[in-house]
Amino acid sequence: MDRPIHVVGGGIAGLVAAITAAEAGAPVVVHEASGRAGGRALGGTERAGVNLGPHVVFTDGALVRWLRSHHIDVGLRGPVVRGVRVLDDSGSHLPLVESARLAATLPPQRAPVDDSFRAWAEQAFGPTRAALMCRLAGLFTFHDDPGALSARFVWDRFRRTFLGADRVRWVAGGWSTLVDALIERALARGARIDLDDRLTPGTLPEGPTIVATKLSAAARLLERRLDWPGTRTALLDVVTAPGGNWPSIVADVRADLATCCMIERETAVEPGLLGHDRYELFQAHLGVGPGIAFDPAVARIEDALDRAVDGWRERVVWRRGHLLVDSTGAVDPPGTTWRDRPGIDQGDDRFVAGDAVAAPGLLSEVAVNSAVRATHMALEARRRQVFAPGWPSVDLSxxxxxxxxxxxxxxxxxxxxxxxxxxxxxxxxxxxxxxxxxxxxxxxxxxxxxxxxxxxxxxxxxxxxxxxxxxxxxxxxxxxxxxxxxxxxxxxxxxxxxxxxxxxx
Ligand SMILES: Cc1cc2nc3c(=O)[nH]c(=O)nc-3n(C[C@H](O)[C@H](O)[C@H](O)COP(=O)(O)OP(=O)(O)OC[C@H]3O[C@@H](n4cnc5c(N)ncnc54)[C@H](O)[C@@H]3O)c2cc1C
Incomplete structure (x- = not known):
């Protein structure tokens, strides 16, 4: 290939970058370390349709908009509102009290960057409502103590998740179908995807290169310090034989946690997801602090299941657990915003993309936004090298x-x-x-x-x-x-x- 743009990593960020570059007419090579592209958007090979933990998209977010603007068709399913339960210290019930409490949070207030969410919310909404809001923020931050994060970071995402809940969608067939659609488009546009091709600092190619790996891997490849706070998250996925009248979503906000333990019954949204329309899939996640090991974290999730999902244990046909570190995107501490994270342009025509770099959005939207931005920079660098060395760069603001x-x-x-x-x-x-x-x-x-x-x-x-x-x-x-x-x-x-x-x- 004639002076290609190299993309290291074939996750969502790498595939979006590859398609964007190929559609702009550049030759593209994707180097993917594993035997299958998709990264964290793949749920593993054991069971088709099972994501790596619960995954949703927002119809007003960068991922869905980018897919739509590229006419990449992916089926989306709306939430099942009936069957939502809150588990608090008094038991499992419909979220009526919590909804009434949260309704009073509707006034659209901008939150400060420098305060913690807890300190700001206590002032703005009172201590009781603030404590509930801090825990609920565990849903989208995956953090063990969301109240300690920047008020701006949490509140922007809180409003999108709870006040814009009508925009939440599940990807039909799981995120592996989304990955397949991206791979198909990348190949159709002429991008080359090299699998089992793990790059090292010594094999990093010359020329414009987009490093679309997790931040820790990018730091090793580029041999520099690149870090930003993330999370430790315990996951438990359970497939069961059919049960009773089980809830679709459970938010466990009991007071022993500073966050919430979330349980989603994915088959409530898509009954045929497992190819066996009567089996049920539960996916649960819990943000855990640095001192908590995998076993107690999973035991805490199981306790939530025991209280909210009658008889699940006797019906288990398959289960798996994970303890993930820095895998659910960046979290911004007080005094920082996304603009303070490691920058996309790393100099010498090296660019980083992914969900923990300086780009806006929520979770994978950060990966998409940064991938598109990194690609525009890489294309510009390639133009300079290939067509007009010394030509001033164009400001595409x-x-x-x-x-x-x-x-x-x-x-x-x-x-x-x-x-x-x-x-x-x-x-x-x-x-x-x-x-x-x-x-x-x-x-x-x-x-x-x-x-x-x-x-x-x-x-x-x-x-x-x-x-x-x-x-x-x-x-x-x-x-x-x-x-x-x-x-x-x-x-x-x-x-x-x-x-x-x-x-x-
Ligand atoms: C439990 C959980 C729940 C989530 N929920 C949501 C959600 O609801 N909504 C949402 O939008 N997002 C969600 N996310 C986040 C989303 O999954 C990620 O933001 C997204 O998948 C990240 O994509 P990426 O391409 O940036 O990174 P990755 O998917 O990590 O891709 C990086 C790729 O680089 C490859 N690689 C690494 N090192 C090298 C090397 N040296 N050479 C070559 N290749 C290399 C890896 O094999 C991998 O394929 C969730 C994540 C988790 C873990």
């Missing part, structure tokens, strides 16, 4: 892209306004999806309106494009007036919050 679009629309205007961020400088907005051009574009009442948000040293800059199809010479002043009005509206704090909630594609 969303703001610039919007400017290019404005230049193509006769009479369009472009205005920018700075939003000052106070103590949260440069951290105002966490975009969920960075895989598209990075700006919002809409047409309303015949007016084309575009908005891009760019982090700046003092906060963030909002750039707005306006284009009204009026004949010249009326068009330019009208467009300008329209754009200035919009820019001043964006300066208000209400808009700042609304922007934070909007997804930039």
């Amino acid at each position: 969303p703001e610039r892209r919007l400017a290019v679009l404005a230049a193509a629309l006769p009479g369009a205007s472009l205005e920018s306004v700075e939003l000052r961020g106070g103590s949260d400088r440069g951290r105002e907005i966490e975009p969920v999806d960075e895989t598209g051009p990075g700006y919002l574009l809409g047409v309303r009442a015949g007016v084309v309106r575009g908005t891009a948000v760019t982090p700046s040293p003092d906060g963030s800059r909002v750039t707005t494009l306006a284009w009204v199809r009026w004949p010249e010479p009326v068009a330019r002043p009208l467009n300008r007036l329209y754009s200035t009005l919009r820019a001043s509206v964006f300066g208000s704090s209400a808009w700042r919050y609304a922007l934070g909630r909007r997804r930039f594609r």
